[in-house]
Amino acid sequence: MKKKIAVLPGDGIGREIASGAAAVLEAAGKRFGHEFEIEYADIGGAAIDAHGTPLPDSTLELARNSDAVLLGAVGGPKWDNLPSAERPERGLLAIRKELGLFANLRPIPSFQKLVQSSPLKPEIAGNVNMLIVRELTGGLYFGKPSERRGENKEVVVDTLQYTREEIERIVVKAFEFAAARGGRLTSVDKANVLESSRMWREIVNEKAADYPDVTVDHMYVDAAAMKLISSPGQFDVIVTENLFGDILSDEASMITGSLGMLPSASLSESGFGLYEPVHGSAPDIAGQNKANPLAMILSTALMLKYSLGMREEGEAIERAVQSVLNDGYCTSDLQMEGSTVVGTDKMIELVTARVAEESESS
Numbered sequence: 001m002k003k004k005i006a007v008l009p010g011d012g013i014g015r016e017i018a019s020g021a022a023a024v025l026e027a028a029g030k031r032f033g034h035e036f037e038i039e040y041a042d043i044g045g046a047a048i049d050a051h052g053t054p055l056p057d058s059t060l061e062l063a064r065n066s067d068a069v070l071l072g073a074v075g076g077p078k079w080d081n082l083p084s085a086e087r088p089e090r091g092l093l094a095i096r097k098e099l100g101l102f103a104n105l106r107p108i109p110s111f112q113k114l115v116q117s118s119p120l121k122p123e124i125a126g127n128v129n130m131l132i133v134r135e136l137t138g139g140l141y142f143g144k145p146s147e148r149r150g151e152n153k154e155v156v157v158d159t160l161q162y163t164r165e166e167i168e169r170i171v172v173k174a175f176e177f178a179a180a181r182g183g184r185l186t187s188v189d190k191a192n193v194l195e196s197s198r199m200w201r202e203i204v205n206e207k208a209a210d211y212p213d214v215t216v217d218h219m220y221v222d223a224a225a226m227k228l229i230s231s232p233g234q235f236d237v238i239v240t241e242n243l244f245g246d247i248l249s250d251e252a253s254m255i256t257g258s259l260g261m262l263p264s265a266s267l268s269e270s271g272f273g274l275y276e277p278v279h280g281s282a283p284d285i286a287g288q289n290k291a292n293p294l295a296m297i298l299s300t301a302l303m304l305k306y307s308l309g310m311r312e313e314g315e316a317i318e319r320a321v322q323s324v325l326n327d328g329y330c331t332s333d334l335q336m337e338g339s340t341v342v343g344t345d346k347m348i349e350l351v352t353a354r355v356a357e358e359s360e361s362s
């Protein structure tokens with residue numbers, strides 16, 4: 001099968017890990033007889049530097065004309081003092097909005113080999129398999145107005161806005177995933193304070209009638225932040241507002257021991273997908289060959305499974321990652337006693353070779 005993939009490396013470590021995505025795609029292509037035609041384009045700070053805008057029309061056009069999109073990360077100190085409307089992050093928000101990618105899936109499993117690298121006790125970190133379903137194109141990130149006001153511009157406004165339809169579609173998506181997984185859905189909100197959360201809760205309760213096999217509960221976001229640390233094993237699927245999901249997923253990454261382990265899929269109503277790690281451009285380690293490329297590689301696996309109908313291929317990549325970890329290799333963000341710490345390039349090479357090796361033995 002021939003597929004066209006847009007790869008948008010972005011900034012910082014995004015540029016280092018994007019090559020990992022390309023390498024595993026090539027290995028998976030050889031093994032399973034597919035041709036992945038990769039085309040690169042700029043987004044974020046790199047696009048500001050080259051084109052004067054964080055999301056050039058040509059990048060958006062390429063994304064629209066591809067079967068799926070892989071994205072590294074955007075942002076960095078070089079662009080931190082730009083007005084918010086011109087920052088690299090605005091390019092990311094714009095591509096999500098333009099492509100209608102309202103459903104952001106952030107799976108968080110326990111990686112058995114990594115349990116010791118979690119700051120949580122092994123009995124707490126060791127038995128987790130949750131999915132955070134984050135609303136991605138509405139809420140606080142996109143509310144209007146968002147501005148400074150007054151004579152001295154010392155009054156500031158951000159707005160949390162949702163339409164019923166926007167909440168319904170993400171809630172339905174989350175119910176579908178819960179029904180196909182462990183049958184439990186936790187809706188996370190702040191309904192004791194926010195009107196938007198009250199409508200969110202109302203809609204979750206309405207939709208629950210269509211999914212009698214799914215057990216639903218509601219949790220306030222502050223309590224959810226606590227439960228993610230005290231008893232993460234209690235969660236199956238979490239559905240929540242854009243900003244809450246952003247914060248909770250970075251927190252949940254510590255169950256695996258590193259933010260560098262979490263992939264994500266952002267899907268539109270038609271099923272089109274953009275795949276990117278949960279982490280950012282990590283300016284503190286950029287250019288040092290230290291970044292963990294596994295979140296990017298696992299995002300590539302999600303792309304194969306969700307967007308390209310290549311479940312077996314995606315699982316082969318996931319197995320390759322597990323097998324490299326099980327053999328005691330890790331990057332420096334993972335605290336694994338007795339393991340061999342390798343750089344970004346070497347980790348990419350190890351996983352890629354494992355994908356190809358399986359091919360020889362199968």
Ligand code: NAD
Nearest residue numbers: 073074075076259260279280281282283284285291292333
């Ligand atoms: P970050 O996720 O880039 O980094 C947070 C910490 O985690 C850092 O100490 C970093 O070194 C570490 N880390 C992250 N990914 C890692 C990896 N793969 N391997 C090893 N260590 C890793 O968040 P930040 O420092 O708050 O933000 C830096 C920049 O990235 C900002 O400009 C921010 O806006 C941007 N950002 C972009 C995205 C995205 O493109 N999706 C996501 C988050 C942050």
Ligand code: IPM
Nearest residue numbers: 074075089092093246278280
């Ligand atoms: C993420 C990032 C982005 C977000 C930023 C860079 C806009 O933190 O993908 O989690 O908040 O959505």
Ligand code: MN
Nearest residue numbers: 246247250278
């Ligand atoms: Mn984030």
